[in-house]
Amino acid sequence: xxxxxxxxKVLAGLTVRELxxxxxxxxxxxxxxxxxxxxxxxxxxxxxxVHGFRGDHHGLQLVVAELLGAGELPRAVETDAAAPAxxxxxxxxxxxxxxxxxxxxxxxxxxxxRWLREFLKVLARTGRLVVLGHSFGSIVVAAAVAxxxxxxxxxxxxxxxxxxxxxxxxxxxxxxxxxxxxxxSFPERWGYALLQNRAIVRVMSxxxxxxxxxxxxxxxxxxxxxxFSAFANRxxxxxxxxxxxxxxxxxxxxxxPQPTLLIAADRDDITPLAxxxxxxxxxxxxxxxxxxxxxxxxxxETPKPAATxxxxxxxxxxxx
Numbered sequence: 001x002x003x004x005x006x007x008x009k010v011l012a013g014l015t016v017r018e019l020x021x022x023x024x025x026x027x028x029x030x031x032x033x034x035x036x037x038x039x040x041x042x043x044x045x046x047x048x049x050v051h052g053f054r055g056d057h058h059g060l061q062l063v064v065a066e067l068l069g070a071g072e073l074p075r076a077v078e079t080d081a082a083a084p085a086x087x088x089x090x091x092x093x094x095x096x097x098x099x100x101x102x103x104x105x106x107x108x109x110x111x112x113x114r115w116l117r118e119f120l121k122v123l124a125r126t127g128r129l130v131v132l133g134h135s136f137g138s139i140v141v142a143a144a145v146a147x148x149x150x151x152x153x154x155x156x157x158x159x160x161x162x163x164x165x166x167x168x169x170x171x172x173x174x175x176x177x178x179x180x181x182x183x184x185s186f187p188e189r190w191g192y193a194l195l196q197n198r199a200i201v202r203v204m205s206x207x208x209x210x211x212x213x214x215x216x217x218x219x220x221x222x223x224x225x226x227x228f229s230a231f232a233n234r235x236x237x238x239x240x241x242x243x244x245x246x247x248x249x250x251x252x253x254x255x256x257p258q259p260t261l262l263i264a265a266d267r268d269d270i271t272p273l274a275x276x277x278x279x280x281x282x283x284x285x286x287x288x289x290x291x292x293x294x295x296x297x298x299x300x301e302t303p304k305p306a307a308t309x310x311x312x313x314x315x316x317x318x319x320x
Contacts, residue, residue, distance in 0.1 A: 002222065002226070003218050003219050003221075003222035004219070005215065005216065005218075005219030006213070006215055006216060006219070007062055007065075007219070010062060010065040010066070011061060011062070011065060013065060013068075014038060014061065014064065014065050014068070015038065016036050016037065016038050017036070017037045017038075017041075018034070018035075018036055018037075019034075019035055019036070019037055020032050020033070020034055020035075021033045021035060021091075021119060021122045021123070022122070023094075023115060023118050023119050023122060024118050025102055025103035025104045025115075025118075026104045026106065026111070026114060027103060027104040029103035029104070030103060031094060031099075031100040031101065031102055031103045032099065032100045033091050033092070033094060033099045033100070033115075033119055034091065034092050034097065034098040034099045035057070035089055035090060035091035035092070035119075036057050036089075036090045036091075037087065037088070037089055037090075038064050038068060038086075038087075038088040038090070039067075039068050039085070039086045039087050039088045040085045040086065040087055041087055042087075043084070043085040043086050043087040043127075044084065044085070044126065044127030044128060045084045045085065045086055045087070045127060045128040045129075045130060045314065046086075046087045046088075046089060046123070046125040046126075046127065046128070046129050046130070047067070047086050047087070047088045047089070047130045047131075047132060047155075048088075048089045048090075048091075048120065048123075048129070048130070048131050048132065049063075049064070049088065049089065049090040049091075049132050049133075049134075049137075050091070050093070050116065050131065050132065050133040050134070050137035050138075050140050050141050051090075051092075051093060051096075051134055051135075051137050052134045052135030052136045052137050052158075053135060053136035053240055053241065053244045054096065054228050054229075054231065054237065054240075055096070055097075055227060055228070056092045056093075056096050056097030056098070056227050056230055057090040057091065057092050057097060058097075058223065058226075058227050059134070059223070059227070059299055059300070060090055060132075060134060060299050061090075062299060062300065062303035063157075063299050063303045063306055063307050063310075064088050064090065065303070066303050066304050066306070066307030066308075067086060067088065067307045067310060067311065068086065068088070084128070084314060084315070086314075087125070089123060089125075091119060093112065093115075093137075093140075093240075094107070094111075094112070094115055094236075095107055095231060095232040095233070095236030095237075095240070096230060096231050096232070096236070096240075097227070097230050098230075100232070101232045101233070101236050102115060105235070106239075107235075107236050107239035107240050107243070108239060108242075108243050109139060109140065109143055109243040109246070109247050110143075111239075112140045112143075112240075112243065113140060113143040113144040113147055114144075116131075116140055116141070116144040116149065117144050117147070117148065117149050120149065128152045128153070129150070129151050129152050129153075130151065130152060130153040130154070130155060130314065131144070131145065131149065131151045131153075131154055131155070132154075132155040132156070132157065132310075133155075133156055133157070133159075134156075134157040134158055134298075134299055135157075135158050135159075135160060135270075135296065136160070136240070136243075136244040138156040138157065138158065138159040138160055138249050139160050139243070139244065139247050139248060139249055141154065141156065142154075142156065142159075142249045142251075142252040142253065142256060143247070143251075143252055145252070145255075145256050145258065146252035146255035146256055151258055152258060152259075152318075153258055153259050153260070153261075153313070153314070154256060154258050154259070154260040154261070155260070155261045155263070155310055155313065156249060156260065156261070156262050156263070157263045157298055157299060157306060158263070158264065158265060158268060158270070158271070158296050158297075158298055158299075159249045159262055159264065159271070159276070159279060160244070160247075160248045160249055160270065160271055161248060161249055161250060161264075161271045161275040161276050161278065161279035162248055162250060162271055162272075162275040162278075162279075163245070163248055164244065164245045164248070164270055164271075176241070176245075179194070179200070180237065180238055180241045180242075182194060183195045183234055183237070183238065188234070191234050195229065195231075195234055195237060196229040198225060201224055201225060201228050201229065202221060202224075202225070204224065204228075205220060205221045205224040205225075205228075206221070207269065208269070208295055208296045208297050209221070209295070209297060209300075209301070210267050210293065210294055210295040210297070210301065211294075211301045216300075216301065220297065220300050220301070223300065249279060250278075250279055250282055253279060253282035253283045253286075254282055254283070254284070256283060256284070257284045257285060258285070259285050259286075259287075259313075259316075259318065260283050260285060260286040260287070261286070261287050261289065261309065261310065261313040262276060262279065262280055262283075262286055262287065262288045262289070263289050263290075263291065263298060263306050263309055263310075264276040264288060264289070264290050264291070265290070265291050265294045265295050265296065265298055265302075266290055266291070266292050266293065266294070267293065267294060267295040268295050268296050269295055269296060270296050273290065276288060276290070287313065289309040291305050291306065
């Protein structure tokens, strides 16, 4: 079932090209990464988006629409910033959405970091490169940049600033650890059934959504229903989950000299705001912007202010 939303007109305004890249793995074999290209293919600034755990490229579409001016909703944050024309690339992480798993089966953080660096080698991009990661994607991006990815700028949305088990809802994270352990331990049929259980997916969705708008809440839950279980196999899910709770952005911040924008939420149950301020202090050159009255779903609930902050960041003058 597809639920209509207040953002239908926003999404209808997008022009998109679906493409496939063959990305070399650590074992010398390649796998297919599906990605979507928005905006101007000839733009001198390329923005690459890395989505979060168990999602796919759909999760960041509203931010894309707002960045490209496709939105028709009242502007939440006004700005005169004239950001450059953009070519936006949104891949599905290996093993999620329509992308194949990594050919060596290594869906650890190291595996995803290596994939991102190799994927960007495949893209025929010129000029300025900006990489953006949301949630688990923030850890993947941070690790890749710290390990040599030659990005010019970095944007992290709802960054995982501290170990997930220490967050405001650490007990829920521990329950999630048990849930994924059980999913991996059960016989295959029952393990898949548990991972794709709609009631459990709904509990996860309800716990993250903060908006009081009933139409928007229904749409968010429908997005999770449609895309949260689009994974290749349970081994991929378990490995990616382990990576997501075993690492955080603070491990890599000191090794990221590039100008970095952190977009945090004041009601994020995974990373408290105090940890975001601490994370900012660990970067050599980071700016923190806080979106009020939202939690871990900035990309769904408040894409317009997020896009405004990104445009402002991209429009800033950089020293030669």
